[in-house]
Amino acid sequence: MVESLSREVPIINWPLAVKQAFNSKLLAEEMGVSVELTRNVKSNAVAEEVRRVIELMVDESGEGGEIRRRAGEIMEKISGAVGEDGEAKGSSVKALDDFVSKLLSQREGRG
Numbered sequence: 154m155v156e157s158l159s160r161e162v163p164i165i166n167w168p169l170a171v172k173q174a175f176n177s178k179l180l181a182e183e184m185g186v187s188v189e190l191t192r193n194v195k196s197n198a199v200a201e202e203v204r205r206v207i208e209l210m211v212d213e214s215g216e217g218g219e220i221r222r223r224a225g226e227i228m229e230k231i232s233g234a235v236g237e238d239g240e241a242k243g244s245s246v247k248a249l250d251d252f253v254s255k256l257l258s259q260r261e262g263r264g
Contacts, residue, residue: 158186161228163220165190165206167198186224188216 154176157164164187166177180187190198190206210217236243242250 154180155231158224158227159231161221161225163187163210163217163224165210166192168192184223184227186220186227188220 154164164180166173166181166187167190168174168177174192177187177189177192181189188206188209190202209215210220212218213221232243234243234245236246
């Protein structure tokens, strides 16, 4: 999920396991950056449904365009969280730096 969204790629979901179903629902219904092909292990994806979902995703003027726009917004947030621009650091970079600093200070305290 993160790899796709960090590159502004919307997702077509076909969840097969419990956690995947939750993530698929979150991506489709809450974040609006994906479309579910089918949901649950016993479901079969038929050719007509695969075609419909692909056509929906590549249609820039319809729902696919809106999904791509939202994927772009998520990409910007991900980029901001991991980015490092001089002294300004994204939240993930800062958190990792703080974590490493804490580990090093604890290690030095034992020496």
